[in-house]
Amino acid sequence: MKPFLDENFLLQSRVAEELYHDYAKDLPIIDYHNHLPPNEVAANKQFSNITEIWLHGDHYKWRAMRANGVDEKFITGAASDQEKFQKWAETVPYTLRNPLYHWTHLELQRYFGINDLLSADNADAVFEKANQDLANPNMSVHGLLEQMKVETICTTDDPIDSLEFHQAYAKNPGKFDMYPAFRPDKAMSPENGEAFNQYVNRLGEVANSDINNLQDYLDALKSRHDFFAQNGCCVSDHGLSHLYAEDFTETEISNIFTKVRQGNDLTLEEINKFKSALLLHFAEWDHEKNWVQQFHVGAFRNTNSGSLKKLGPDTGFDSIGDYSQGLGLVKFLDRLAAKEKLGKTILYNLNASDNDLFAAMCGNFNDGTIAGKIQYGSAWWYHDQKDGMTKQINSLSNIGLISRFVGMLTDSRSFLSFPRHEYFRRLLCNIFAEDIVNGELPHDMKWIGKIVQDICYYNAKAYFPFKKQG
The missing domain is CATH 1.10.2020.10 (uronate isomerase, domain 2, chain A)
Structure with missing residues (x-):
């Protein structure tokens, strides 16, 4: 019987131990998606x-x-x-x-x-x-991150955020870099007209512009996209039920924007067309700047209305959704690819029944220009555990190239969550080692050790166009 949580936790063979301790254990961490509060980083709380x-x-x-x-x-x-x-x-x-x-x-x-x-x-x-x-x-915050050998963190930020804390940190950085990530979910959500109009008004104030029509709105959002880029951002992120890819005309979207600004309710068809249009604009802007776009899809949000009213969002009442994902993915990615405006993309699914679908979809839109251009992202949220990670790794291995995978992220609000990278690395090493022990992979520790290192660190290092701060 193995002791609980010893130095060889999750490592079931000598080969697994060698892969982890000699190749993966001491690598730095690039945490390219999390929800850490940048004010606490800047203040070194x-x-x-x-x-x-x-x-x-x-x-x-x-x-x-x-x-x-x-x-x-x-x-x-x-x-x-x-x-x-x-x-x-x-x-x-x-x-x-x-x-x-x-x-x-x-x-x-x-x-x-x-x-x-x-x-x-x-x-x-x-x-x-x-x-x-x-x-x-x-x-302190800096000490905790440095203790875990964190090299880079990307926070999650709304287009109207001032980025003042990112700016403050960039002027006097610690041993790691902190970058914002552009998260425009509220900007493409007109289903609650009152909240959306308040958002548009606030955007106009932040962008120092009058927003009288759709083009004004797009110009203001684009100015914020540019502002984020000026502050080191090279990553966007979207939290969606599914990829919106309805057919629309610019005249329709203009009329929808005017309708909601006049205080009128939108139909479901109008809401979905608006989301589809905005999502394409964001993706094209990302492509222009060589950003990495991330899509987290499939959550049922705010399911408990009573608790939402009492406690607000993000308090533990979201869960796995059963949305249809394939058609939206095809139409959205194909529209961009046909216009030669599909940039680096990471797709995350919350329903494990979609694992193979997502892994296969990535292969449809790789074009040979960049290794691993379209990524099947790491096991997300409810699947950020041993079984979920194993299934995601196996789907990617079976259908794509696990060797080009950009690896793990915390997706966390906690500064104590970084051992999750260790958890992932141990599990990854054990999976490769199991195939070696079973004779399904060669006992080539130098090459497989390199692949493990790439997945844990070097692939992300090459994939994300971060510019060193300080």
Whole structure:
């Protein structure tokens, strides 16, 4: 019986151990998509306790606590941070076989040197030890990222964001680079007319322009796209139910924009046409600048209306959707390819039944100009765990080229989430090693070790056109 979470965790053979420890373990991290708050990076925030850094904003943990019968008071409510930590510690033993069990103990080990299993019995001691460590200046935001050998992070930012914190950090950077990513979801969402019009008004203020018609709106958005580029951005991201690819005319889109600006409700057909048009504009702008565009598709958002009203979005009430994905993907990507305006693209699916579809779709639009130009992105959200990652790796291996994969990202709001890269690397090494042991791959450690290193770091290094800061 192997010990839990030892140095060879997830590594089931000597070959796997060699691949991980000799090739993957010590590589830097390029985390090209996350939701870290840039203000806390710029300020090099020092956290007051482990609850603040570990539980505030972590909807993965919140969902587990609710499932374990914990009252909302101890999750997002008015309970003290120590009380909230106590309730999380009581929940952890019940997360067996959930990725939270692994992540929790990896993070306790890597950041705090705590090897004990967290439970109600040792919650106070762990809380005290972690808080003492977090008081150390080396455990500030910068210290935590540097400890994990993070080289680059890309945050997620709305077009109307000022990027003031990215600018402040760029003037005095630490040992890692921080770049914004252009996330224009609100800009293409007219289904809530009141919220959309407020957004358009705010965009006009930020872009210092009067928005009287569709062209004014597009010009203002393009100016923000340019502004993001001036501040180091080379990545966009879209969170969508599916790829919108309705047929439309520019006159139709102009009329739809005027209609919603006049306070009139739109039909579903009009909403989908507007989204389709805006999505194409964004993609063409990305192509002009050689940006990497990312599409995260397939989530059911804000499913619990009562909890949305009480707690707001992104509080743990989104889940896997069952949208039809194939036709929209084909039409959207083909429109861009036909115009020779399809740039580097990463596709992420949330429903695992679409794995092979997405892996195959990428191959339809690779054109030989760039290795791995159209990427099947890493296992996302609910699939960011052992089984989900294995399935995504196998689909990509079977249908595309796993060797050109740009690897892992955290997609997290937590500065303690970076051991997820270690988790991915261990799993990847074990998968390759299993094929070697079974005689399905040659025992060529030099070449396969290089492929592992490429997936873990070097492919992303070559793929993203980051410009060094400082």
